[in-house]
Amino acid sequence: MFKKGPTGTSHGGTAVSAEGVTKIFTQWQRENAGKGVLKNLLKPDKKIITALDHVSFSIDIGEFVAYAGPNGAGKSTTMKILCGMLLPTEGEITVLGMQPHISRIPLMNRIGVLFGNRTELWWDHPVSQSFEWKRVVWDIPDDVYRKNLDIVTELLDIGPLLKTFARELSLGQRMRADLAMLLLHSPELVLLDEPTLGLDVVAKRQMIEFLKKLNRESGVTIVVTSHDMDDLEEMAQRILMIGGGRLAYDGSFEGLRGVTGNLSRLSVTMPDGIALEIPGGRLLSTRNGVYEFEIDLAKHPVREVLYRISQIPDVKDVEIRKAPIEQVIAELYKAWK
Amino acid sequence: MTFKRLMRLYALYAKMDFAWLLRDAWFAVLAIVSEWISNIAAITGVFLLAWRFDGIGGMDKFEVLLMLAYYTVVTGVFQLFFASNNTGHISRRIGHGQFEHMLVQPVPLAVQLLTEGFIPFSGSSKLISGVVIMCIAVAKLGLPVTWWWVLSVAGNVAVTIAIILGQSYLYSSLAFYAPVQAEEISTYAIDNVGYISSFPLSGMPVYMQLPLITVIPSGLLAWFPTLALLGKPPLGLPGALPLLFAVVLAALASILFRKGFRYYVQKGTNRYLAWGHRR
Numbered sequence: 001m002f003k004k005g006p007t008g009t010s011h012g013g014t015a016v017s018a019e020g021v022t023k024i025f026t027q028w029q030r031e032n033a034g035k036g037v038l039k040n041l042l043k044p045d046k047k048i049i050t051a052l053d054h055v056s057f058s059i060d061i062g063e064f065v066a067y068a069g070p071n072g073a074g075k076s077t078t079m080k081i082l083c084g085m086l087l088p089t090e091g092e093i094t095v096l097g098m099q100p101h102i103s104r105i106p107l108m109n110r111i112g113v114l115f116g117n118r119t120e121l122w123w124d125h126p127v128s129q130s131f132e133w134k135r136v137v138w139d140i141p142d143d144v145y146r147k148n149l150d151i152v153t154e155l156l157d158i159g160p161l162l163k164t165f166a167r168e169l170s171l172g173q174r175m176r177a178d179l180a181m182l183l184l185h186s187p188e189l190v191l192l193d194e195p196t197l198g199l200d201v202v203a204k205r206q207m208i209e210f211l212k213k214l215n216r217e218s219g220v221t222i223v224v225t226s227h228d229m230d231d232l233e234e235m236a237q238r239i240l241m242i243g244g245g246r247l248a249y250d251g252s253f254e255g256l257r258g259v260t261g262n263l264s265r266l267s268v269t270m271p272d273g274i275a276l277e278i279p280g281g282r283l284l285s286t287r288n289g290v291y292e293f294e295i296d297l298a299k300h301p302v303r304e305v306l307y308r309i310s311q312i313p314d315v316k317d318v319e320i321r322k323a324p325i326e327q328v329i330a331e332l333y334k335a336w337k
Numbered sequence: 338m339t340f341k342r343l344m345r346l347y348a349l350y351a352k353m354d355f356a357w358l359l360r361d362a363w364f365a366v367l368a369i370v371s372e373w374i375s376n377i378a379a380i381t382g383v384f385l386l387a388w389r390f391d392g393i394g395g396m397d398k399f400e401v402l403l404m405l406a407y408y409t410v411v412t413g414v415f416q417l418f419f420a421s422n423n424t425g426h427i428s429r430r431i432g433h434g435q436f437e438h439m440l441v442q443p444v445p446l447a448v449q450l451l452t453e454g455f456i457p458f459s460g461s462s463k464l465i466s467g468v469v470i471m472c473i474a475v476a477k478l479g480l481p482v483t484w485w486w487v488l489s490v491a492g493n494v495a496v497t498i499a500i501i502l503g504q505s506y507l508y509s510s511l512a513f514y515a516p517v518q519a520e521e522i523s524t525y526a527i528d529n530v531g532y533i534s535s536f537p538l539s540g541m542p543v544y545m546q547l548p549l550i551t552v553i554p555s556g557l558l559a560w561f562p563t564l565a566l567l568g569k570p571p572l573g574l575p576g577a578l579p580l581l582f583a584v585v586l587a588a589l590a591s592i593l594f595r596k597g598f599r600y601y602v603q604k605g606t607n608r609y610l611a612w613g614h615r616r
Contacts, residue, residue: 025604080605085437087602101602108443118611120438122353129353136349137442139342 014094015189015221016059016082021091023052023077023245051077053245054091059223061188064215066236067225070326073242075225076115079193082223083113096189109138112187116194119178121166127177128162131184138185145184152180155210172203179207183214190214192224196231208235229322243329260331261296263323268293268309269316278308289316294323338448346444346452354421354456369462376466380405383535394540399477400567401537406471407490407566408535408559411497413464417457418498424454425502425523428509432520434609436601478567486566493562496583500557501527503586506594513597516608534558539571546572550582557582 029045031037039045051074059065069075080086081093084100084107093100098107114120121130135145153159156176161169169177175195182190192211196204212235215222226232232239233253241249241256249256266281268291276283280300281293295305302320309318322328358365387393387401396404419425427450430436439449471490475482508526512519533555538546550556550572557579565576 077605080437083441085440085602086605089603104440105443105445108441113441118438118609120441124357125353129356133349133353136345137444139443 013061014058015061015063015096016057016223017092017094018055018057018078019092021052021055021078021081021088021093022050023074023081023086024089025049025051050245052081052088052242055242055245055247056091057240057247057250059221061221062215062219063238064212064222064236065224066232066239067223067242068227068229068232068239068325069225069242069248070227070324070329073227074245075227075242076193078242079113079115079191079223079225082191083107083111109185110187111189111191112182112185113191114178114182114193114195116175116192116197119166119174120181121169121174121177123167124165126163126165127158127169127181130166130177131162131181134181134184140185144186148184148186152183155213156180157206172199172206175199175203175207179210187220189221190223192222194226195224196226196228204231211235227325229325229328233322241325241329241332243326243332248329248332256328256332257298260328262298263328263331264295264297265321265323266293266295266305267291267317267319267321268312269318270312270314274312274314276312278305281305294327338445343448343452346448347455350452350455351457354460355458358458365459369459372462373466376409376463377470380409380470380535383537387537393537396537396539396564397478399474400563403471403474403478403567404537404559404563405535406467406474407494407563409467409470410464410490411467411494411501411558412531413461413467414494414498415501416460416463417455418451419454419502420460421454421456424450425505425527426509427506428512428519428521428523431509431512431597431601432516432608434516434606437606480567489566493566493579496579497558497562499583499587500554500579501531503583503590504530504554507586507590510590510593510597513601516606529553530555531558534560536560539564543572550574550578554582554586 025048027047027049029047030040055074055078067075067078077086081088082095082100084104087101095107096110100107120134121127122133125133131149134140135142140148153162156179158173158176158180161173161177164173166174166177179195195211196207199207208231211222211224214220222236224232224235236253238251239249239253239256240247249259265284266278268276268278269289270276270291272286272289276291278293278295281295284292284294286292297305297320305320306318309315383393384398384402384405387396387398392398393401415425423429427436430439439446442449480486504526505523508522509519511522530553533549533553538549538556538560546556550561561571561574562579564571565579570576570578
């Protein structure tokens with residue numbers, strides 16, 4: 001499928017290299033009333049935001065890497081720097097051996113970029129017209145185009161969408177169509193910024209399965225950002241975790257759990273007024289009969305926890321999910337101290 | 338970027354325009370007919386004045402008609418190549434945060450801007466109206482139409498388009514710094530100068546004519562080139578003045594646009610309107 005590269009996790013060559021990348025933004029601060037209004041005109045306050053602070057990492061060809069962090073952590077900024085939309089304030093970026101802002105055109109022939117909140121599809125044309133547009137603009141050879149189109153149409157199940165206007169697609173359909181278009185030129189590296197944002201469970205699952213298959217079978221290097229740890233853990237083999245502009249962790253998900261534990265959130269729905277205790281669990285909140293606990297499942301196996309809950313009468317629902325990424329990062333910093 | 342590739346891109350956008358036209362053919366026909374009527378109506382006022390007073394400011398009524406035809410041809414060419422997908426109104430793309438879509442295409446930015454706005458099927462009615470009116474004016478004036486004269490018209494139209502685009506891109510540079518405030522600035526830059534362009538400046542005092550062919554170049558969009566084509570450039574100025582102006586303006590616009598673009602890729606933008614890119 002697509003440009004055949006070596007498969008597996010790491011193949012020696014470097015797909016992405018970042019050395020001491022720093023990105024600083026300036027934000028004007030405005031006041032709404034009183035003297036502040038005059039100050040806005042004459043000398044508005046400036047806030048310096050360090051979106052990335054000397055971030056360094058390297059991604060090998062064929063890797064599937066999760067780039068995680070809470071909202072505002074600098075994930076999209078990194079993606080934009082990697083594809084040459086933004087220049088770093090400091091540091092060096094190399095993507096497939098090229099500097100994005102210098103070799104934009106050859107680089108764009110070899111990579112694919114997709115931002116979850118944006119579409120590359122032509123709004124007032126059917127999806128198939130956007131694909132045709134891509135074929136000409138990227139100058140994709142006919143045989144490659146036909147082959148890739150057949151593959152993505154089948155794997156992403158977009159056959160029924162090809163004649164639909166982009167503006168009439170649901171979010172999940174649009175994301176699938178966008179992803180299909182992204183792959184038509186056989187990119188060696190795919191950068192995806194929040195591709196699962198806003199997708200329902202079915203659409204998300206379809207997207208995740210497709211990306212895993214793409215990486216596994218075609219050796220396409222994938223870097224994906226998200227603030228949802230569950231999604232990332234399911235997709236990627238390695239996680240780069242960023243918080244406050246700094247790289248907080250670079251390694252496997254298992255390694256991350258070794259540092260922070262398997263921090264999870266446990267929600268138990270049951271009638272109000274029962275004093276519920278879960279071994280190892282810390283009660284965070286109780287609202288409308290939903291008891292939310294924080295629990296480290298590395299220390300307290302899920303089997304034991306569920307056994308304890310099963311002994312409580314009148315339990316209506318149980319839900320276990322990963323702790324929010326902000327908390328995982330906080331735990332990382334705590335562990336370092 | 339080869340010439341063949343450039344032509345392929347033009348063919349692509351022509352095909353997309355044709356497909357768009359056919360998708361809702363009935364409304365497209367209505368829109369084109371309405372545009373024909375509005376094109377004629379737009380110049381009728383000035384021409385009727387010229388007819389009633391047998392010319393304006395020393396210009397014969399058919400010379401005025403030729404000027405109006407020239408302006409219609411110019412706006413027609415602009416519509417044909419640059420009105421669609423906001424390639425002429427680039428401040429909209431920048432202001433809406435959609436300029437970044439251009440950066441992920443493996444095509445030089447200039448080529449994207451030259452080709453993406455090409456709409457030969459839905460956007461040619463104004464040009465056709467202009468050419469028809471020009472033929473009438475030329476016939477009434479009894480002008481000898483030689484290949485050289487036709488080439489001169491084409492060259493002058495190209496220069497005028499360069500002036501319009503130069504202004505648009507010059508002012509649009511501001512959208513890199515202030516995307517919200519300046520998103521519509523190219524429209525104002527083009528329209529405000531354009532409004533006066535269909536009025537003959539002949540007969541006006543020199544102190545009014547001069548600013549209108551320099552600071553606010555309305556006079557360079559139709560009046561000056563028409564008189565130059567008639568072999569009598571106004572104010573004793575050389576007929577190549579619009580070309581000189583276009584070169585200076587293009588250089589200035591290029592410098593400031595590049596500077597703005599550098600600012601954009603250094604500072605980024607938080608604004609993004611998801612209306613489909615190119616809107």
